[in-house]
Amino acid sequence: MEKLRIKNISKHFGTTKAVDDCSIDVHDGELLAVLGPSGCGKSTLLASIAGVENADRGEIILGGRCIYSKERKINLAPDQRNIGFVFQNYALWPHMTVFDNIAFPLKMRRKPKAYIRKEVGRVLELIRLESKAFGHPRELSGGEQQRVALGRALVMNPDLLLLDEPLSNLDARLRENMQLEIRKIQQEMYLTVVHVTHDQAEAMAMADRIAVMHEGRILQTGRPQEVYEKPATEFVAEFVGTNNLIWGPAVRDLKAAFPKEYEAAGSGGRLGTGEVPQGRTAFVVRPEEITLIKTGDFARGTAGTGTITNKVYRGAHIMYEIRCVDRVLRAQLHPGAAFNVGETVGVRFHKTVPIVGGELERK
Amino acid sequence: MSCPSGKTKYVRNSNLFPAKYFIRGAILLLGCFLGFFILYPPCMLAIKSLGGGGSFGGYGSAAGAGHDGNGAAIAGIMRDPATWKAFFTSLRAAFSVTILSTAIGGCLAWIEVKTDFPFKRAMRFFPLLAFIIPPYILGLAWLQFFGRNGYFERLLTAIFQIGEYNLRYYSVGAVVAVMTLHLYPLMYMSLRNALKQQDRNLERAALLSGASLLVTVRAVTLPLLLPSVLSTGLLVFSRTMANFTVPALLALPARKDFLTTRIFSALSGLDLASAAALSILLVAVSTVLFRGQLVFMKKNLAAAHTGEDSDGRPLFLLGKKRYPVMTAVFLFAALTTLLPLGTMLISSFLKRWGLPLRPEYFTLENYRQLLMLNGKAAMAFRNSVLYGVVAAAFALIIGGSTAYLAHTARTKAAGLLEAVASWLMAFPNIVLAVAAIMAWNSLPVGIYGTPWVIILTYMVLFIPIVMKQVSGLIQNHDRSLVAAARLSGASPLGSFVNVTLPAIAPGLKSGFLVCFLIALREIPISLMLYSSGQETLGVLLFGMQSQSYGLEMTSALAMLIIVLILAGNLLIKRGTKRIHNGKTADKEYLQTLWNNKSG
Numbered sequence: 008m009e010k011l012r013i014k015n016i017s018k019h020f021g022t023t024k025a026v027d028d029c030s031i032d033v034h035d036g037e038l039l040a041v042l043g044p045s046g047c048g049k050s051t052l053l054a055s056i057a058g059v060e061n062a063d064r065g066e067i068i069l070g071g072r073c074i075y076s077k078e079r080k081i082n083l084a085p086d087q088r089n090i091g092f093v094f095q096n097y098a099l100w101p102h103m104t105v106f107d108n109i110a111f112p113l114k115m116r117r118k119p120k121a122y123i124r125k126e127v128g129r130v131l132e133l134i135r136l137e138s139k140a141f142g143h144p145r146e147l148s149g150g151e152q153q154r155v156a157l158g159r160a161l162v163m164n165p166d167l168l169l170l171d172e173p174l175s176n177l178d179a180r181l182r183e184n185m186q187l188e189i190r191k192i193q194q195e196m197y198l199t200v201v202h203v204t205h206d207q208a209e210a211m212a213m214a215d216r217i218a219v220m221h222e223g224r225i226l227q228t229g230r231p232q233e234v235y236e237k238p239a240t241e242f243v244a245e246f247v248g249t250n251n252l253i254w255g256p257a258v259r260d261l262k263a264a265f266p267k268e269y270e271a272a273g274s275g276g277r278l279g280t281g282e283v284p285q286g287r288t289a290f291v292v293r294p295e296e297i298t299l300i301k302t303g304d305f306a307r308g309t310a311g312t313g314t315i316t317n318k319v320y321r322g323a324h325i326m327y328e329i330r331c332v333d334r335v336l337r338a339q340l341h342p343g344a345a346f347n348v349g350e351t352v353g354v355r356f357h358k359t360v361p362i363v364g365g366e367l368e369r370k
Numbered sequence: 371m372s373c374p375s376g377k378t379k380y381v382r383n384s385n386l387f388p389a390k391y392f393i394r395g396a397i398l399l400l401g402c403f404l405g406f407f408i409l410y411p412p413c414m415l416a417i418k419s420l421g422g423g424g425s426f427g428g429y430g431s432a433a434g435a436g437h438d439g440n441g442a443a444i445a446g447i448m449r450d451p452a453t454w455k456a457f458f459t460s461l462r463a464a465f466s467v468t469i470l471s472t473a474i475g476g477c478l479a480w481i482e483v484k485t486d487f488p489f490k491r492a493m494r495f496f497p498l499l500a501f502i503i504p505p506y507i508l509g510l511a512w513l514q515f516f517g518r519n520g521y522f523e524r525l526l527t528a529i530f531q532i533g534e535y536n537l538r539y540y541s542v543g544a545v546v547a548v549m550t551l552h553l554y555p556l557m558y559m560s561l562r563n564a565l566k567q568q569d570r571n572l573e574r575a576a577l578l579s580g581a582s583l584l585v586t587v588r589a590v591t592l593p594l595l596l597p598s599v600l601s602t603g604l605l606v607f608s609r610t611m612a613n614f615t616v617p618a619l620l621a622l623p624a625r626k627d628f629l630t631t632r633i634f635s636a637l638s639g640l641d642l643a644s645a646a647a648l649s650i651l652l653v654a655v656s657t658v659l660f661r662g663q664l665v666f667m668k669k670n671l672a673a674a675h676t677g678e679d680s681d682g683r684p685l686f687l688l689g690k691k692r693y694p695v696m697t698a699v700f701l702f703a704a705l706t707t708l709l710p711l712g713t714m715l716i717s718s719f720l721k722r723w724g725l726p727l728r729p730e731y732f733t734l735e736n737y738r739q740l741l742m743l744n745g746k747a748a749m750a751f752r753n754s755v756l757y758g759v760v761a762a763a764f765a766l767i768i769g770g771s772t773a774y775l776a777h778t779a780r781t782k783a784a785g786l787l788e789a790v791a792s793w794l795m796a797f798p799n800i801v802l803a804v805a806a807i808m809a810w811n812s813l814p815v816g817i818y819g820t821p822w823v824i825i826l827t828y829m830v831l832f833i834p835i836v837m838k839q840v841s842g843l844i845q846n847h848d849r850s851l852v853a854a855a856r857l858s859g860a861s862p863l864g865s866f867v868n869v870t871l872p873a874i875a876p877g878l879k880s881g882f883l884v885c886f887l888i889a890l891r892e893i894p895i896s897l898m899l900y901s902s903g904q905e906t907l908g909v910l911l912f913g914m915q916s917q918s919y920g921l922e923m924t925s926a927l928a929m930l931i932i933v934l935i936l937a938g939n940l941l942i943k944r945g946t947k948r949i950h951n952g953k954t955a956d957k958e959y960l961q962t963l964w965n966n967k968s969g
Contacts, residue, residue, distance in 0.1 A: 085856035098850035115859035
């Protein structure tokens with residue numbers, strides 16, 4: 008069942024479209040990650056949901072209650088929406104203690120003192136900061152401040168929790184811990200969460216579903232695996248993972264859409280049948296779906312050929328860059344296979360994914 | 371890839387603040403208020419200056435040359451050679467004060483920041499003290515020391531048996547000396563900050579390129595310092611031009627007129643039109659100076675280096691020269707602060723000024739008389755406190771809400787409001803007083819003659835000061851803090867009270883204190899506007915000599931005022947220390963002092 012329905016939300020700043028006709032449904036108890044590069048409008052979208060920013064058009068329904076609708080002239084103030092928000096910079100009030108920061112939403116709801124003490128205590132336990140309850144935010148580390156911000160958002164039992172890149176100011180290890188922790192809390196409390204991030208690994212790790220956003224538009228929504236394996240557009244393919252893209256000729260028939268110059272490397276199985284609506288088809292070749300073969304180990308015509316231009320050791324694997332036909336491909340191989348820069352190798356694709364009807368403008 | 375801090379992301383068209391009509395209403399209300407109290411008086415000043423000139427000829431001029439009594443007063447004033455004589459006297463004095471202040475302040479600042487001078491903390495204390503003492507009191511000390519039968523003369527007699535010396539203690543030079551002592555600390559503080567903000571590596575790079583120390587200072591340090599020197603120089607210049615009390619004390623008896631004393635004389639002669647015209651002239655100069663100062667200040671901000679690295683080897687090691695330098699610095703400090711203070715202190719315990727310093731002539735009577743509950747001083751103290759507190763409270767509300775609205779609404783109207791509220795910053799105090807006379811004198815419903823004239827004029831003086839104290843805090847107040855409060859369920863009012871107000875409260879507090887302190891030391895406004903029973907501390911201090919009290923009583927009152935001011939400054943300093951940790955506290959405190967506009 009949908010907890011949050013966003014319908015055709017748009018937001019302009021002057022002539023720039025920060026959010027352009029976005030529609031998303033978020034299910035009850037689901038964590039949806041909005042993934043996109045900085046400046047793609049994801050934070051504005053989030054601010055519009057919270058009511059911190061007024062959208063120009065569209066409708067937002069939260070838990071069956073319309074909180075914003077241009078047509079019906081509904082626009083609930085932020086304090087009427089019961090939405091928890093964790094800001095990128097945490098936005099903790101510097102003149103209040105940790106306890107007071109977390110207790111604030113309850114005080115505003117005029118809860119009895121005993122109840123406030125109990126609830127704040129519960130939240131402090133949840134975020135493991137009981138010992139720092141009477142410290143001030145400036146005395147806390149970045150990770151602790153982040154947890155306080157989370158606690159403040161949770162204490163009010165929000166209908167919806169919005170996270171605006173809450174982890175981007177933390178170092179890598181802490182970030183991973185917090186990802187797991189937030190995910191755990193979300194699942195335990197059965198929270199509906201919209202999480203905005205530019206980090207695709209973070210989105211993959213935490214989200215039930217991912218919405219990829221670019222230039223104000225939502226390009227694809229789906230489970231992490233779907234988005235990774237079947238990117239809907241070229242942008243999604245390039246942004247989610249470091250993928251290689253190759254382009255076929257402009258034909259109508261999908262069968263003939265694979266680029267001739269890469270035919271020797273193979274299309275990785277059947278292309279399927281169907282009709283390409285217009286233009287050229289892009290094929291996604293993931294770095295891990297490429298094998299390199301020593302010259303002489305393959306028969307002529309059974310593999311494409313390329314020259315290795317760069318080699319980066321990454322511990323668990325080696326990333327090669329291979330100049331092949333007219334572009335540089337990236338291949339991720341097991342460290343066991345040793346090739347050298349400058350070597351001419353055979354290239355084989357195990358799997359390619361066609362993107363039909365994507366945006367075909369090209370660099 | 372990461373978004374550059376979420377600071378300004380939730381700004382435009384936001385839903386965070388009170389509804390539009392509320393903000394518009396507030397802007398309208400404030401606009402009316404400010405229009406009436408801030409725009410109307412200067413307008414009246416301008417109108418009056420265009421009106422017919424009175425019979426004011428001035429004692430310095432050739433019987434009011436050029437005054438025909440019919441034409442516009444401003445034209446008459448412009449044709450009067452006495453005006454230009456006073457104008458150039460003011461200009462010359464201001465120029466000398468600026469040059470001297472720059473030299474003294476610059477040297478001290480350079481020694482402190484760039485060398486391994488050993489007692490830097492102590493060194494910082496004296497200029498602060500000199501700046502806190504009202505210039506009029508410095509002038510009084512000057513008179514007592516150098517004047518007839520003064521301590522200097524007695525010292526000379528005692529040591530060298532010389533009874534006569536030829537120092538003209540009533541002169542333009544005396545004004546320059548006293549104003550320099552009062553204003554060089556501004557230059558010192560400003561250059562000290564500027565030098566500290568300079569990247570040390572710039573100078574190191576010059577030295578490593580083979581430049582000598584002197585060349586480095588000339589080629590690197592000074593050019594980078596120039597915007598600071600110019601902007602603070604203009605400030606010092608305009609403060610000297612605007613000062614009334616010191617020329618009145620030290621130059622008038624020598625029959626030398628400054629622009630400000632001419633305004634005063636015109637008022638005393640009840641020639642309001644001429645006073646208005648002279649005020650317009652003074653304001654024109656001040657406004658030009660103020661604009662220039664803003665231009666250079668902006669340039670300075672552009673040149674500022676953010677990293678303030680105070681550690682590392684100083685640029686210049688004094689070595690053996692440290693003792694002569696130290697002696698010179700502390701001798702200067704002592705002569706310019708301890709000597710005046712000591713002079714006042716001794717005089718304040720004398721039975722009558724001029725008596726030899728023997729135990730039998732010392733008494734506590736002066737203080738007793740001053741502190742008597744029903745005495746004149748008690749009344750003056752009560753008036754000063756009352757007017758100061760009421761005016762500061764008004765200024766807090768008006769200035770605070772103007773700054774808040776200007777930042778949150780960000781409409782043209784709000785911007786205009788802010789501009790109007792801070793417009794009178796460039797006006798000398800004496801001009802504010804003249805404008806108040808023109809404005810409230812001609813109103814049918816008279817507030818003229820009531821304490822409200824003084825209070826309203828104080829308020830006009832205080833509003834820009836409060837705004838300066840607060841607007842920085844409001845601008846740095848992260849909007850996501852407000853957004854967080856609103857999302858937590860707080861109403862616009864709730865989030866203002868719980869989140870915004872605590873954030874700007876320190877600025878309001880220190881603003882209030884600064885204003886209050888100005889009320890304790892302010893002279894010209896209350897002097898021009900008081901009626902009987904409304905004497906303030908400043909009026910009492912200024913008039914004491916002529917009211918058959920001797921210099922000893924004046925000194926005692928001056929000492930009391932100084933003690934009050936010192937206590938107030940300690941409070942402000944403690945306040946800033948609590949908000950800003952260590953490093954920035956000093957700077958904030960100095961920033962606060964900057965606004966000490968009086969005299």
